[in-house]
Amino acid sequence: MAILLLAEHDGVALSEQTARATSAAQKIGGDIHVLVAGGGVSGIAGAAAKLAGVAKVLMADDPSLKNQLSEPLAVLMISLAGNYDTIIAPATATAKSVMPRVAALLDVAQVSEIIEVVSSDTFKRPIYAGNAIQTVQTRDAKRVLTVRAASFPAAEFTNSAPVEIVAAPADPGLSTFVSAALATNIGRPDLTAAKIVVSGGRALGSAEKFKDVILPVAEKLGAAVGASRAAVDSGYAPNDWQVGQTGKIVAPDLYIACGISGAIQHLAGMKDSKIIVAINKDPDAPIFQVADYGLVADLFEVLPEFADALP
Amino acid sequence: MLAIFATSSKSCAKGIERVMKILVPVKRVVDANVKIRVKPDHSGVDLANVKMTMNPFDEISVEEAIRFKEAGKAKEVVVVSIGPGKSEETLRSALAMGADRAILIETEEQLEPLAVAKILKGIASTEKPDLIIVGKQAIDDDCNQTGQMLSALLGWAQATFASKIEVEADRAKITREVDGGLQTVELRLPAVVTSDLRLNEPRYASLPSIMKAKKKPIEKKTSAEFGIDISPRLTILKTEEPESRKAGVRVQSTVELLDKLKSEARVI
Numbered sequence: 418m419a420i421l422l423l424a425e426h427d428g429v430a431l432s433e434q435t436a437r438a439t440s441a442a443q444k445i446g447g448d449i450h451v452l453v454a455g456g457g458v459s460g461i462a463g464a465a466a467k468l469a470g471v472a473k474v475l476m477a478d479d480p481s482l483k484n485q486l487s488e489p490l491a492v493l494m495i496s497l498a499g500n501y502d503t504i505i506a507p508a509t510a511t512a513k514s515v516m517p518r519v520a521a522l523l524d525v526a527q528v529s530e531i532i533e534v535v536s537s538d539t540f541k542r543p544i545y546a547g548n549a550i551q552t553v554q555t556r557d558a559k560r561v562l563t564v565r566a567a568s569f570p571a572a573e574f575t576n577s578a579p580v581e582i583v584a585a586p587a588d589p590g591l592s593t594f595v596s597a598a599l600a601t602n603i604g605r606p607d608l609t610a611a612k613i614v615v616s617g618g619r620a621l622g623s624a625e626k627f628k629d630v631i632l633p634v635a636e637k638l639g640a641a642v643g644a645s646r647a648a649v650d651s652g653y654a655p656n657d658w659q660v661g662q663t664g665k666i667v668a669p670d671l672y673i674a675c676g677i678s679g680a681i682q683h684l685a686g687m688k689d690s691k692i693i694v695a696i697n698k699d700p701d702a703p704i705f706q707v708a709d710y711g712l713v714a715d716l717f718e719v720l721p722e723f724a725d726a727l728p
Numbered sequence: 729m730l731a732i733f734a735t736s737s738k739s740c741a742k743g744i745e746r747v748m749k750i751l752v753p754v755k756r757v758v759d760a761n762v763k764i765r766v767k768p769d770h771s772g773v774d775l776a777n778v779k780m781t782m783n784p785f786d787e788i789s790v791e792e793a794i795r796f797k798e799a800g801k802a803k804e805v806v807v808v809s810i811g812p813g814k815s816e817e818t819l820r821s822a823l824a825m826g827a828d829r830a831i832l833i834e835t836e837e838q839l840e841p842l843a844v845a846k847i848l849k850g851i852a853s854t855e856k857p858d859l860i861i862v863g864k865q866a867i868d869d870d871c872n873q874t875g876q877m878l879s880a881l882l883g884w885a886q887a888t889f890a891s892k893i894e895v896e897a898d899r900a901k902i903t904r905e906v907d908g909g910l911q912t913v914e915l916r917l918p919a920v921v922t923s924d925l926r927l928n929e930p931r932y933a934s935l936p937s938i939m940k941a942k943k944k945p946i947e948k949k950t951s952a953e954f955g956i957d958i959s960p961r962l963t964i965l966k967t968e969e970p971e972s973r974k975a976g977v978r979v980q981s982t983v984e985l986l987d988k989l990k991s992e993a994r995v996i
């Protein structure tokens with residue numbers, strides 16, 4: 418049977434995580450239908466139609482879906498679910514919120530954050546902050562899955578699948594959107610899609626220093642900026658920069674950890690990066706145990722030098 | 729504050745104070761600082777003699793509920809745990825923080841989030857809370873499902889990843905941590921909210937409150953009393969260690985680091 422894939426987007430553009438979830442769906446096998454739900458999303462549906470391996474795009478374009486609140490989105494997905502035996506989405510804030518709702522309404526289990534497709538009903542997923550990997554088989558008639566995007570390559574945009582319009586069921590009216598304060602990381606790549614990530618920890622000491630020391634390096638490298646929980650909690654960096662077990666999971670080609678000790682919960686979010694660099698004053702910091710290149714030094718000396726030396 | 733609510737929600741019953749009953753599920757999990765080991769036969773994680781605590785997100789939920797009570801916005805905070813008999817310790821910690829009473833559903837089985845959500849729905853139907861604050865995720869299974877499933881089963885509103893909860897009359901205004909930053913939504917009560925790390929900083933229970941907690945009631949039930957199917961839907965075929973990373977080399981200077989990244993790793 419077919420696969421329903423919930424597209425991730427911010428109302429403006431299709432997220433790269435959708436392309437990564439598409440390649441996970443390809444491994445499962447079956448016709449892939451991508452659901453683009455939102456308000457004013459025809460451009461996004463057009464982008465999704467280009468994803469390799471997609472048979473068609475279902476577009477639910479309705480003001481009630483504009484903010485992708487879980488309750489109306491779940492009702493929409495349930496209205497479509499009958500035609501599918503697999504419902505899948507990248508593990509983003511939107512999907513993490515709606516997918517369990519869909520699973521419960523279908524009375525099936527959800528397998529969260531799969532990192533490997535073993536077969537159409539068997540998946541690998543991390544538990545205990547990535548300190549163990551479980552292989553699980555689902556026994557339910559329908560499978561509800563979220564995908565850890567960093568673990569799958571992005572499908573290419575080489576297709577031209579048809580776009581079909583689907584109706585949005587009535588909004589259950591349980592919740593309403595009030596406002597959003599979204600970061601404007603203009604000119605900087607998305608954290609989960611970036612090839613290079615420069616992250617700062619508690620050592621930065623203030624939002625100003627974070628900006629003065631981390632951002633120039635990130636800018637010169639065309640990198641995204643990440644942060645430890647301690648840096649976010651202390652107000653040095655916004656919450657959407659947090660990398661880790663309870664933040665974002667990244668696996669760039671290069672991850673530069675600056676003044677981050679390397680707690681299990683932080684490692685959970687970045688230890689699958691190809692090359693890890695650690696800059697830390699403490700030679701015994703646990704981050705060095707996973708670093709390909711470690712530099713025991715004061716980051717306030719190293720990073721300006723680093724930025725200056727880059728073209 | 730009230731003015732903001734009155735303009736943003738037409739149906740908001742102005743001025744009527746709602747004194748809530750809050751239900752908080754708490755799970756007993758391996759302490760966040762423990763580095764767990766996988767059993768050599770790949771049958772699971774070795775939990776013998778490992779330090780156990782309340783799931784950190786659940787501590788945050790309990791703290792939030794107690795703050796509502798202290799502010800006169802909640803009349804009762806009920807905590808519930810589903811798990812082995814030892815979960816009584818977890819419930820005692822919640823009572824010591826300030827919860828009023830506890831319910832323990834004893835089971836030796838590792839229940840999946842769907843089964844937990846079904847039991848919690850059963851409890852919600854008798855307790856009739858106005859708000860259920862669930863942890864965003866349990867740090868053992870890292871599922872991040874239970875609250876959303878519970879909300880779906882109850883047909884209630886949900887807001888995940890809360891970093892701020894404000895309640896006025898029959899509405900809750902929740903600030904959520906989402907991928908791009910923050911989003912604020914308004915929920916009709918009763919509702920399910922899941923707590924994120926920055927919602928608050930949980931208190932340490934004082935010695936007198938720990939003593940007092942010993943006298944607070946813990947009601948015991950069994951999962952059979954709920955008459956629901958809690959059999960597992962997933963078969964765990966194998967539990968393995970992740971591929972381990974080896975520590976690489978130490979470089980002595982910024983110049984050497986740059987050189988390695990350019991000519992050896994070829995990543996910049």
Ligand SMILES: Cc1cc2nc3c(=O)[nH]c(=O)nc-3n(C[C@H](O)[C@H](O)[C@H](O)COP(=O)(O)OP(=O)(O)OC[C@H]3O[C@@H](n4cnc5c(N)ncnc54)[C@H](O)[C@@H]3O)c2cc1C
Pocket residue numbers: 617618619620644645646647648659660661662663664665675676677678679680681682683686696697698699702714715716717760784785867
């Ligand atoms: C349930 C739970 C979930 C969590 N989720 C996450 C998560 O998703 N992400 C996350 O990051 N954390 C998470 N944490 C927190 C985690 O346990 C650590 O507390 C946190 O990662 C520490 O951040 P840090 O490394 O910046 O700070 P610290 O541990 O304080 O480390 C600071 C480091 O900076 C070094 N340093 C100081 N000054 C300098 C200098 N001038 N130059 C160079 N180095 C310097 C120090 O040697 C030290 O190693 C979670 C914790 C819990 C309990």
Ligand SMILES: Nc1ncnc2c1ncn2[C@@H]1O[C@H](COP(=O)(O)O)[C@@H](O)[C@H]1O
Pocket residue numbers: 753754755756783785786808809810811839841844861862863864865866867869870871872873874875
């Ligand atoms: N066995 C349990 N007993 C009580 N609460 C639970 C249990 N399992 C999960 N929960 C609640 O659900 C949250 C999320 O768990 P999970 O969906 O497993 O990540 C936890 O933080 C708890 O609040």
